[in-house]
Amino acid sequence: MPDDSMQHRIGEVTLTVLGPDRRPLTDRVVTVAQQRHAFPFGNIGFDFVSLVGGPPPDAAGPAFGGATALNLDRLGDLWLNLFNTATLPFYWGPYEPRPGTTDIERLTRTARWLADRGVTVKGHPLVWHTVQPPWLLDLDLDEVERLQRNRIRELVGGFAGVIDVWDAINEAVIMPVFANGDNAITRLARSRGRIAMVRMAFEEARAAHPAVTLVLNDFDLSSAYECLIEGVLEAGIRIDAIGLQTHMHQGYRGEEYMRGMLDRFARYGLPLHLTESTLVSGHLMPPEIVDLNDYQIPDWPTTPEGEARQADEIVRHYRSLMAHPAVASINYWGLTDDGAWLGAPVGLVRADGSRKPSYDALKDLIKGQWWLPPTEMRTGSDGTVVVRGLYGDYTVSRTPFTVRPGQTAASVQIAE
Template sequence: MISVTEDIEGTVTIRHGEGIDTDAIEDLKTLDANEDGGYHDDDLEIDDDDDTSTDGLTLKQVAMQCCKRIDVGAAVLPKPLFHPDIQDYDGSEELHDAAASIPTPYARVLGNEFNAIVVEHHLKWNPLCVSEPGPLPSEKPSDRIGRYDFHHADSVVDWALKRSMKVKGHVLVWHVTSPKILEDMEPEEVRKELRRHIFTVMGHFRGRIQVWDVVNEALAPDGTLADNVFLRKLGPSYIEDSFRWAHEADASAVLLYNDNKVEGIDSRKSDAFYELLADLKAKNVPVHGCGVQAHWNAAGVGWNRPPTPRSVKAQVRRLGQLGLTVNFSEMDVRVSQLPANLRQIAQRQIFHDLLAAALSEPAFDGVWLWGFTDRHTWVTHFYHDDEPLIFDEAYARKESYYGFRDALKTIAPGGCVGGGTLLSSDIDVDGNPWGHLWMQPDLVSHNTDEDFHGDSRPDWEQSIEVDDKEEDPRNATDSMELPPIS
């Protein structure tokens, strides 16, 4: 058993025995309390009675040794999961059955390394009803929002459950992937359809999916509510209504609010994220946790600069103090805009340090990569060619994989909480700021809080920094059409 004890000098020690006490980490809340209610990072030591080595373990094997339950998940697409090579898939043949005897390379790595999955695309409202008609006979996609096709989502969910993997549902309410026909409806009709959608999807997966991202990206970059179809038709109450409906649909489900650019404490949006959740909790809305997306650009400046470990730790801490769990819900790290010699350095440090900082807080319970191999990443569709994940295109482990795994080890026997990461300052003992080896100069950027009042566009339309205003995609009047997702 892993237990947390305090010796006569006040040092916190994690000991390794025969099993795992998933509640042990909670004891950190009360041991060696500081004035701010925390513990001293420098006072944490590891006493590994069995001298267990984690050098050869997979991610999920390391997670099994951690002193609390940690979801190590990845977003999953059905085609590479079941078809031998997505590049050869032309849509003319059926997906392989989930019980196929010969797994694809994608499936093998996913099953070996992860203990959880989230369906990346095929559980969103538009794919379920309009853009992914699946095997249903039709000459063209349907525009009737009441027509549901769960074929693709079912295949992924069933594959994971057969392997005892946790499944998270993503996402019930997100304006970007909701049917456009909602814009033409009267408010009461929108309300009825939104409620029906939540009950339909959660009802279909009741007992199989027990964790849901209920509402996604309801905040604009400046922290105001995004001016989306739900706000215009239903007002701000659509957020709490969605959570209440989700709880009615499945009272046993864990319900999460999810958003981006809220991972650290140093922005108006991250403050608004905290305040929104605090308000929901004060109203006794059934929200149980939150996801901070963690789509980071290592070369980002201004509004797009990655947060520091100190900032991440502080954000997780204050969200935890609301009684919420916190997870990295969509983690990837873009590096292609850095000089080639800095890319692996930056990516490994970001994966390690920001995850280690989050793991140092009791409220943090999981990390979900948005994909896991550079062979299949949404980044190439929505941003540019990049290598944002921890396995390369040939499914080989990258430097970022080892940074990720080392971060998990910080709360496993043989590790030290925080893993040597700066947690209480952004400046090291030599006077260097965190990330100084690769962080780009913070030049003037178009991306400031003031640019985005009420903006409902997704992050990929708002994060390209350009000098020519006429080419800036944020000046476009029409929302970007989403390209097909494999």
């Protein structure tokens, strides 16, 4: 069972077990088992797009990802045995390489394939200045804005019911001053301002799907992001969660750093989503590199020493995050090293499809220490058993029930 730092994620339910006649079953052995975590343990699902959706039309496809060493069955087993939430790529450039030609069919098939297997699907991102279609550069800003608004409405409204969580805008702190190549969205952000860009993303998305969950996402965890959040909230823009990226290619930042950072952003009273977490299993990126994109080398191998370090650090990282009550989601950025972002060995699985120690270490947490396996319990004289575990979906003798916040009692009728 989890340690004391996890008490805010654990429920205890007195479960009354009823028979077919709706009378309590007394002194009866029943089997209780966990089926799913309520907490979103996520990873990107980019590698599924080609395997499920087929080859990309007109060179469309995910900007990152694309494992080639694994077939769908093997990738699916590795992914689904550990994660319950998938982020799919909707980068504007590969999604719409030519005006009106989109990758909607492949992404729809992929999203539905995941949803059919009980996975919560998230889209990333609606607005971003990077990975843009070059044809936007020839348009005036009013037309760029019109197309950006249309894109938001079409994606959020069109995928409603299959994808109900989106990174609404990505990296707005740097958006108006981004200087690593020309793009139309940076020019739009420079003209309109950050808060206006955030307003556009959130209000257009919510108009298309009022029940959608929208995340403000950024890698800049400095006071600049805090200032943006404060300005957005003061402007009356409703955001559902604060997204925090932690790509740690230069080494694990440590529990003390993470607690301090989480405390700073928790003060806004909003759920914190750790949207992009990575830890490398090879040599660390040199500390003098400021922009991670500036370090791209021909070969960045995983090593036995690095894999041992990654396994230790991923356990520390997840324990630290789960101990903080404001953290509402954790998303790792890559299952395999094959096609990983920047070529870094950040995956939990090697490029050849074999598991790294980090995969097994994380599985030991999510599906081991934080999981209730099939357990025999005997009902009391009143037909009850006490079930204690992390919030989520459970069964008693194959009949479903839930453990959720605020719930202390439930009854379940089972078939004998």
